Amino acid sequence: MTLPTTDTIVSYSDGDLSNTATVLHSEQTSDGRWAIILDETSCHPVDIGWPDQAADRAALRRANGDVVEVSDAILSATDGSALFIGSDIPQRPGTDGWAFVVVHLTDTAIPDGESVTVEVDGELRRALSTGHTACHLASLALNRAMADRWSKEVREDGLGQPDFDAAAIERSTIREDGSTDVFRLNKSLRRKGFSTDGLADDLPAIVDAIEATLAGWLATAAPVHVDRDGPGLTDRRYWVCELPEASVRIACGGTHVTSLAELGTLDVSLDLSDDAGTPTLTMTTDAR
Ligand SMILES: [Zn+2]
Known part of the structure; x- marks a missing residue:
């Protein structure tokens, strides 16, 4: 699937520790990990621009029961043609034409379109x-x-x-x-x-x-x-x-x-x- 054109829906600010979500996009990063973008997440990401609160510790539970650890969650951005993770973001959050997304970094790929459950360490x-x-x-x-x-x-x-x-x-x-x-x-x-x-x-x-x-x-x-x-x-x-x-x-x-x-x-x-x-x-x- 293509990169999202709208911001990730987030529910951690309401105190949520879990949610079901769909994998919208995943790609391999330069360090070999997978950057996974969901339509919605309860996992708080670190904002490299003002990194006061660290990312949550979380995992993605797959439909087959496998649990994929999230090694980091980072506020990232896309203009529809490429994904810019954390400090690579060239635009300020909220800029027109850009979608701001939570990237969940994992060691395992999860196919686009798969349904997962986000589970956050309470x-x-x-x-x-x-x-x-x-x-x-x-x-x-x-x-x-x-x-x-x-x-x-x-x-x-x-x-x-x-x-x-x-x-x-x-x-x-x-x-x-x-x-x-x-x-x-x-x-x-x-x-x-x-x-x-x-x-x-x-x-x-x-x-x-x-x-x-x-x-x-x-x-x-x-x-x-x-x-x-x-x-x-x-x-x-x-x-x-x-x-x-x-x-x-x-x-x-x-x-x-x-x-x-x-x-x-x-x-x-x-x-x-x-x-x-x-x-x-x-x-x-x-x-x-
Ligand atoms: Zn604050």
Whole structure:
């Protein structure tokens, strides 16, 4: 069969761990593995452009009962004439004339047109969903703890606080039951009105403030869900958490728990370092 002309339908954002699907296209990659594209998948792929949440661990169960392991799942794209896997994508997701697809890499070929069942490892998914929700919640608490360091108007987060996270984030990594965010406190951030004066000395108090905010939010067991504009891979999706202050939305393509009760308690640490003269702040979260 030919390459698909529409985005892969995805259901992992609703929490799905399994679905039946049809193989639309498969081809062998340069490393000898098979790139398999399905019409629909519950397997979360890594987005090489912003690789915060790793791919799910998954397998494809064939009609004959054989189980084919998925060694990686990668957001990819096609213009109808060729398949571009991960970092080879020349266009931004959502570009007209391109279909954005989940490529499931396997060691075994599966014929086009065959019906398969996607089976995702629920343990790893739960741990990554916990880590990803912790990441967004902690970013809001960090914004609050940093609010008095801004001297100019700056974009606000969903709680009406200066959005330090959006202004300074360099990279975000979702771990099992936790996250690591790196923020660059560079000249352009300081020009926007952020003060780093005395930050090193203030770190313990900032951590205390973040953990106090988080403990208050976790105690509410607020519900969490993912809103989406449509079922396709590149339709916009949002993490939505019903905090006591407001219903907060953050653009997000990952997976999440359904309640803050699932996070238990959340430990946070902050570490200030120096990257070739630019101060760098690293925040780690760990749910227990
Ligand atoms: Zn996210």
